[in-house]
Amino acid sequence: MSEAAIDQEALGRWLEANLEGFSGPFELTKFPSGQSNPTYRIRAVSGDYVLRRKPFGQVLPSAHAVDREYQLLVALHPLDFPVPEPLALCSDPDVIGAIFYVMELAQGRTYADGSLPDFDPQTRGHMYEQLADTLAELHTIDPERAGLGGFGRPGNYFERQVARWTRQYRDSEMDYVAAMERLIAFLPERLPEQSRTSIVHGDYRIDNVVFDGDGQLSAVLDWELATLGDPLADFSYFAMQWALPADGGAALGGLDLPSRGIPMLEEVAERYSSRSGVAVAGNLDWYFAYNLFRLAAIIQGIKKRVLDGTASHANAAEIAERVPVLADAAWSFALRAGA
DSSP: OOGGGSOHHHHHHHHHHHSTTOOSOEEEEEOSOOSSSOEEEEEETTEEEEEEEOOSSOOOTTOOOHHHHHHHHHHHGGGTOSOOOEEEEEOOTTTTSSOEEEEEOOSSBOOOOTTOTTSOHHHHHHHHHHHHHHHHHHHHSOTTTTTOTTSSOSSOHHHHHHHHHHHHHHHHOOSOOHHHHHHHHHGGGGOOOOOOOEEEOSSOSGGGEEEOTTSOEEEEOOOTTOEEEOHHHHHHHHHHHHHSBOSSSSOOBTSOHHHHTOOOHHHHHHHHHHHHOOOOOSOOHHHHHHHHHHHHHHHHHHHHHHHHTOOOSTTHHHHGGGHHHHHHHHHHHHHHTTO
16 A cells, blocks of 8 residues: 555544544645655644654564554653654554554754754754753653653663564565674673663654754654663764764764864763763763664665565665665674674
8 A cells, every 4th residue: 555545535534533623625745754654744724734654564563653652752742852742643544554643743854964064063063962962851751750661671671672673683684694693693792781761762863853944953753763771772873973974864974073063972972971860881882883783674674665565765775775784884883892
């Protein structure tokens, strides 16, 4: 089933019945980005909204849990944490072919290029400070007080995550990738101790955050991978952008950051630690290896969906070819971590 196959009459009836203040007619337009959960803009007489749904067709177990995303937004929004307001959840896949939820449209836009060429140095610096501060704020929220005590499983976060992404990779595996096999053997042997338990975003980087035209952070998006776990998983994933070569995406490696007004990683780490109370490990190589391994496993799933004809992103086929490159990069960090 394709985007064009969504029954918009059925969707409209559901929106009128379940979304307070909604009135049509409306126009449904798919955002080109979004690897996992297809995302749409709804332009209606009553205003603009965003719809996120599960992919059509068969999906891997525990993946694409838009109902978990919605639960998290419901918990975080009343705390004044910058997330879009959740408006309605549809748990009945028969309405449009998959479960979905509707939220407000965040004001502003995302920026895929971490060098932020549209802004002056002072604004760039402020934007990165906000990124560090917002992540620290997330990690200081008490999950129990937020009503999210049961949002994740107990036990060592990294042990669970390495096992999870190994299973996900095996479920989507089509080719032998030597570096992935070495990582699957190495990562469980060198698990770090968990610092503490926090709400973890799971994909925190600049292109999942909305800024207004003045560089003011207005919303954090894409909570599909969120759970309860080690806050260093989030920080190290964010920090990894300083270690990877700049390529027009979120990565910053090799750029003259001071001339651009972008803080060095040491400055970001100090700012995050002072606000979160989480001590950033001096050696992040194991964490970088883990994060790239996880990313390779996610992209292996995209590759399988490309072949199955259910991939969402406009450039999914191109992205799907990155698995060996990511695996090799992960292994290079694993070697630095003592593999």
